[in-house]
Amino acid sequence: MDETRLIFPFSLKEREIEMKKRVYTLYRVSTKGQVEKDDIPMQKEACRNFAESQGWETVKEFSEKAFPASKICQRA
Numbered sequence: 001m002d003e004t005r006l007i008f009p010f011s012l013k014e015r016e017i018e019m020k021k022r023v024y025t026l027y028r029v030s031t032k033g034q035v036e037k038d039d040i041p042m043q044k045e046a047c048r049n050f051a052e053s054q055g056w057e058t059v060k061e062f063s064e065k066a067f068p069a070s071k072i073c074q075r076a
Contacts, residue, residue, distance in 0.1 A: 027064075
């Protein structure tokens with residue numbers, strides 16, 4: 001019986017190294033102080049540095065300035 005083998009131009013381990021995780025990031029502030037302090041740039045820097053340290057690729061970034069749910073849904 002003939003033995004058939006697949007030959008790849010790279011090893012599977014090399015291919016795994018080439019594949020990066022792709023991530024989305026969300027930056028959010030919810031207090032007046034955070035909005036006034038413009039906290040989002042600090043969050044962006046921290047998330048970008050963390051993703052880079054993990055070998056991840058950031059493919060999309062989102063940001064929002066929101067109101068806390070406790071202010072919207074206060075009990076009567």
